[in-house]
Amino acid sequence: MNKKILVSALALIMLVSLVGCGSKTKKVVVASKPMTEQYILAEMITALIEGNTDIKVEKKLGIGGGTSNIQPAMIKGEIDIYPEYTGTGWLFVLKKDLIRDPLKLYEEVKKEYKAKYDIKWLGLYGFNDTYALAIKKSVADKLNINTYSDLASKSDSLKFGAEPDFYEREDGYKGLQKEYNFKFKEKRELDIGLKYEAINSDNVDVINAFSTDALLKKYDMKVIVDDKNFFPSYFASTLIREETLKKYPELENVLNKLQGKINDKEMIQMNYLVESEKKDPKDVAVEFLKGKGLLK
Numbered sequence: 001m002n003k004k005i006l007v008s009a010l011a012l013i014m015l016v017s018l019v020g021c022g023s024k025t026k027k028v029v030v031a032s033k034p035m036t037e038q039y040i041l042a043e044m045i046t047a048l049i050e051g052n053t054d055i056k057v058e059k060k061l062g063i064g065g066g067t068s069n070i071q072p073a074m075i076k077g078e079i080d081i082y083p084e085y086t087g088t089g090w091l092f093v094l095k096k097d098l099i100r101d102p103l104k105l106y107e108e109v110k111k112e113y114k115a116k117y118d119i120k121w122l123g124l125y126g127f128n129d130t131y132a133l134a135i136k137k138s139v140a141d142k143l144n145i146n147t148y149s150d151l152a153s154k155s156d157s158l159k160f161g162a163e164p165d166f167y168e169r170e171d172g173y174k175g176l177q178k179e180y181n182f183k184f185k186e187k188r189e190l191d192i193g194l195k196y197e198a199i200n201s202d203n204v205d206v207i208n209a210f211s212t213d214a215l216l217k218k219y220d221m222k223v224i225v226d227d228k229n230f231f232p233s234y235f236a237s238t239l240i241r242e243e244t245l246k247k248y249p250e251l252e253n254v255l256n257k258l259q260g261k262i263n264d265k266e267m268i269q270m271n272y273l274v275e276s277e278k279k280d281p282k283d284v285a286v287e288f289l290k291g292k293g294l295l296k
């Protein structure tokens with residue numbers, strides 16, 4: 001009798017153990033930096049994972065310090081996935097010399113991260129959130145300005161505005177001046193929060209900006225093409241730990257659905273919807289994915 005009870009008890013323990021193993025939750029941690037664009041991208045990543053797999057996502061969004069705190073957490077395994085930019089990875093994390101060719105930069109940063117950190121860069125989304133010069137569309141159309149070289153040839157009739165430190169940096173106005181030989185009629189120092197108002201009131205004609213700023217849409221601005229690739233490229237991509245990919249190999253195809261799917265104008269529009277129209281980043285992300293046929 002005791003033997004039968006013992007056998008039954010052991011069988012019950014094994015059954016409970018098996019059930020416990022089978023019900024263990026699959027989970028990844030997705031992070032973002034504390035900026036609108038990053039919130040949207042992290043919500044896209046989350047929606048794709050939860051909409052195409054049985055993996056649950058723990059979100060750690062808006063991490064203070066951005067890359068400087070997320071990168072160490074990735075290495076420690078506290079974070080599995082987050083969106084990053086090629087220029088940031090190459091110049092800030094790896095501290096390498098500038099590579100002007102965007103595709104070469106992507107290939108090199110991908111190779112270095114794999115070797116040094118065991119982190120994989122997935123396919124590029126398509127947009128480049130880099131430093132830029134912007135001009136009112138009406139002025140650009142009137143003067144036929146499309147590139148920085150076009151701008152240089154017309155610069156003696158235009159006023160330029162930027163925050164004070166931009167004029168002092170070699171990777172700012174000083175370097176641009178050497179590369180393109182700008183000769184603006186006037187250069188004005190502006191507070192970073194007043195640049196777009198200065199454009200709107202015609203106090204300046206051209207400003208420095210980021211190429212996916214929401215305010216570019218609000219003030220009907222045109223981002224001019226950096227035809228000599230002076231500014232570093234900051235193409236966005238999903239970063240994922242190789243260990244996470246080994247555990248959940250299906251994530252590579254799922255997350256690569258974003259490859260080539262977001263251009264600069266689309267990213268500007270999404271940033272605008274969140275910042276100016278006060279829409280929720282998650283709603284904007286899901287709506288975009290559905291519009292692209294990436295989510296049901």
